[in-house]
Amino acid sequence: MTLAPRVTLTFDNGPDPDVTPQVLDLLRARSLKAWFFVLGKHVATPWGRSLVARTHAEGHRVGNHSYTHEVPLGLDARPDALAREVIATEALLDEVAQRPRCFRPFGGGGALGPHLLRPDVLRHLLDHGYTCALWNSVPRDWEDPIGWPARALDDCARTPHTVLVLHDIAGACLDGLARFLDGAAALGATFTLALPDACAPIVDGVARCDLAPFTAPLPDRNHP
Template sequence: MKRFFTLLMPVLASGFLTSCQVPSSVSRDAGPVLNDSSMTASIRIPVGLKAPTWDSLKPKSDIPGWDRKIDHTYFSIQTSQKVIAITFDDGPHGVNTPRLLDMLKKRDIKATFYVVGNMVKNSYGPGLLRRMVAEGHEIGNHTVTHGTLSKMSEDGLRKELREAHNMIAEVTGVEPRSMRPPGGAIKNEQKKLMLKEFGYPTILWSVDPEDWKRPGASVVTSRLLNGAAPGGILLVHDLHAPTVDAMPATLDGLLAKGYKFVTVTELINMDESGSE
């Protein structure tokens, strides 16, 4: 430890390593985790050169579509920024989804929609998906039939995801980047398969207001506002009118608390954890 401080102090004094540039794992675990060679490699920075950023220290991904190594499952991410992702499942719905899109547009909020293939097949489906993309939202895969994936064979799972993936890509010209299992029901080996074969991380959630039980708009709002935390993922359903009714107060409340809304892909790219 003594050697570590001897090496580190001049660098800190010179101002090259600010707290935001030091990887959290280094500041937390410098003594026991890092050996001498990795320490000196990370802190001996020639004058005039930029210190390494956390991004540049992250392992590269071997998963198509992702620059950095990602996990197979996310409930939330670790971040020092006040960002949050709101996700809408089970649509698109012919009446509630356009109403929601108007609310999001008015506030310049970007969301992520986990759409169901069989809903996309409705006459209004393709137009709504194109509107989502045109207005800066992200679309994720929520299967074709909304069946229970954990009860399906590997081939059944592949078929559900591939068909929905192709449908979204054909309609919008944009390929989905992540998936959400209906009901959250998914096995570990299925998550690994989806990441390897589709490049999909499995996106779960940090706040579930159980809006589908229709507890009332004000209850949905208060559960979301109380549960929100930086790096969180909010789960709601644009299929249900009372959920959309809860959105103006929810969105305004989160904005008033200082949250910036990002899509799920943007959120994952902001993860400051070690990705291991």
């Protein structure tokens, strides 16, 4: 048991017109700040744009989590995946609010590994001052919308600084979120927007560790 564990809340795959406002209301009522890693395909809609504006205005951090979220980038063989997934999403976010650039790769069920990035994406993140935000707790809220808080609280109790991946989409974290936050408060947790070193391999465009474990070779489109 770690005394006063630190917890960074992150919400991925939104915004969602029904769920995201409820998550924002809940966080506001408790004066908590979080990260929201959004999908370009949602930000491209009028409601998505206005939810990103609200999220930013309420003091949360908004980051890029790809446009379609269909294939982890290290497995995406399309030559224009960087432009279509990362750059297009960032352009939409820039229209709503200027903020530090942050990218969270899509892990496909939360797995960490070389499927997260590919060399052109990595180069882009470094050249454009991005922070790359990974994670160390995936309680699988999308599979278990009622039971996930117990796993998340267990991670928080055992880990000095937990970066928790939740999802502000239908059928995921919302029903358990108040219960989790109550439980974390009972553990004495401190909520922070900071990322521990192990979850931030790139900070403001500077590599902080060996990035090979998170980067696949460019897929060879001639030899699938």
